[in-house]
Amino acid sequence: MIITLIGGTGDIGEGLALRWAHDTDHEIRIGSRDPQKGIDSAAKYESELSQRGKERTVLGGGNSEMTEGADIIVLSVPPYYIVDTIKSIESAISPTSIIVSPAVGLKRSEAGNFYSSPPPSSRSVTEYAADASPDGVPLIGAYHTLPAHRLSNLDDPLNFDTLVVGDDASAKQIVIEISNEINGLRAIDAGALENSAEVEGITPTLINISKSNKDLKDLGVEFK
Amino acid sequence: MIITLIGGTGDIGEGLALRWAHDTDHEIRIGSRDPQKGIDSAAKYESELSQRGKERTVLGGGNSEMTEGADIIVLSVPPYYIVDTIKSIESAISPTSIIVSPAVGLKRSEAGNFYSSPPPSSRSVTEYAADASPDGVPLIGAYHTLPAHRLSNLDDPLNFDTLVVGDDASAKQIVIEISNEINGLRAIDAGALENSAEVEGITPTLINISKSNKDLKDLGVEFK
Incomplete structure (x- = not known):
């Protein structure tokens, strides 16, 4: 499968790119608004994988170019860039592809971190992204609770879960399967898009815990 | 310490009563609106503990009677009973006691389970309970995510976490300590009362997961 990480030059996109490139044979592509940044990040990931004895081609480039022909498009961008990002790649999105949104509605303040739905009427950022997606292209929510630093550290065994939400059952199943192919990650069906706000x-709770506990940083979640 | 489970005749109250009675030396009391129901449940727990070789006195009775002198008062009642319950025991609550609320704002519908703040202006049920508590008596939120069936099955090793929120640091610390005394349970400081809605x-996400996955029922959560 061809998996494109839009915004794959950092944060959760970097970790997912490295993990899929390391643990699977899927074609991994790194998209960025600045094509050179995408190329540079892809080269950096190739080099890191090579140092671990894994010779791997990772393609990098502009967002639209990397989206062409992709089966899975992960939107690793902040909530307020989601609509612009989708619009900018819309003509390159294949009708058979699946868009994945890991973005989270988050409000930081002195009193802690809170859940905050996006400015329009959507109850969650995931639904907001789904509303902005091309008609007929399923949007699946996943990877919301993954700690980016640990995900991009291939020495970390992970051993936690990610919750997957969506209204298209077969698209959701595909995202669950490619997620389970990452070692140490278990993907769990958590219901419909409508259930994404709680996911x-x-x-924010993970961040609040890390603020209150010196020894609990970069947490993931396991349901057991 | 004297720990009173208001509504300790079922659900999460039953499990907490059994676990504390089994794993600690705290005095455990079971309160119910119907005193006889409290007495009967306490006798049932004593009998179950005795069968496991643990001879233990568990006191049962009416809510107010069981609240007199209690250090910890756990309100194991549905959200819509919280205010009436607090009012009904108010004169028996010692100014040095700590109230603990495990109740959750939950709305069930065809589309799944959703978070739903209580009818008044509070953002969470925990804050709603805190508002109804006597002045000067700290209210701590805890045990929201514990699966009741597993908690009351002493053969279940648990091995998961509970998140604790509150504005009174020393009261929160006491609740964390008595929670950690339950084998297999780890209590984690998750911030202020203001952070309780997310907790x-x-x-609802745990319930949605169990609806979507045959093999994932009665889940707890571990942060790792």
Whole structure:
């Protein structure tokens, strides 16, 4: 499968790119608004994988170019860039592709971190992204609670879960399967897009825990 | 310490009563609106503990009677009973006691389970309970995400976490300590009362996961 990480030059996109490139044979592509940044990040990931004895081609470039022909398009961008990002790649999105949104509605303040739905009427950022997606292209929510630093550290065994939400059952199943191919990650069906606000809401709690506990940083979640 | 489970005749109250009685030396009391029901449940727990070789006195009775002198008062009642319950025991609550609320704002519908703040202006049920508590008596939120069936099955090793929120640091620390005394349970400071909506919001997600996955029932959460 061809998996494109839009915004794959950092944060959760970097970790997912490295993990898929390391643990699977899927074609991994790194998209960026600045094509050179995408190329540079892809080269950096190739080099890191090579140092671990894994010779791997990772393609990098502009967002639209990397989206052409992709089966899976992960939007690793902040909530307020989601609509612009989708619009900018819309003509390159294949009708058979699946868009994945890991973005979370988060409001930081002195009193802690809170869940905050996006400015328009959507109840969650995931639904907001789904509303902005091309008609007929399923949007699946996933990877909301993954700690980016640990995900991009291939020495970390992970051993936690990610919750997957969506209204298209077969698209959701595909995202669950490619997620389970990452070692140490278990993907769990958490219901419909309508259930995404509560899933996104776990992230501010993870940050609040790390603020209150010196020894609990970069947490993931396991359901057991 | 004297720990009173208001509504300790079922659900999460039953499990907490059994676990504390089994794993600690704290005095455990079971309160119910119907005193006889409290007495009967306490006798049932004593008998179950005795069968496991643990001879233990568990006191049962009416809510107010069981609240007199209690250090910890756990309100194991549905959200819509919280205010009436607090009012009914108010004169028996010692100014040095700590109230603990495990209740969750939950709305069930065809589309799944959602987080739903209580009818008044509070953002969470925990804050709603805190508003109804006597002045000067700290209210701590805890045990929101614990699966009741597993908690009351002493053969279940648990091995998961509970998140604790509150504005009174020393009261929160006491609740964390008595929670950690339950084998297999780790209590984690998750911030202020203001952060309780997100903590409560994990529960509908746990129910949604169990609806979507045959093999994932009665889940707890571990942060790792």
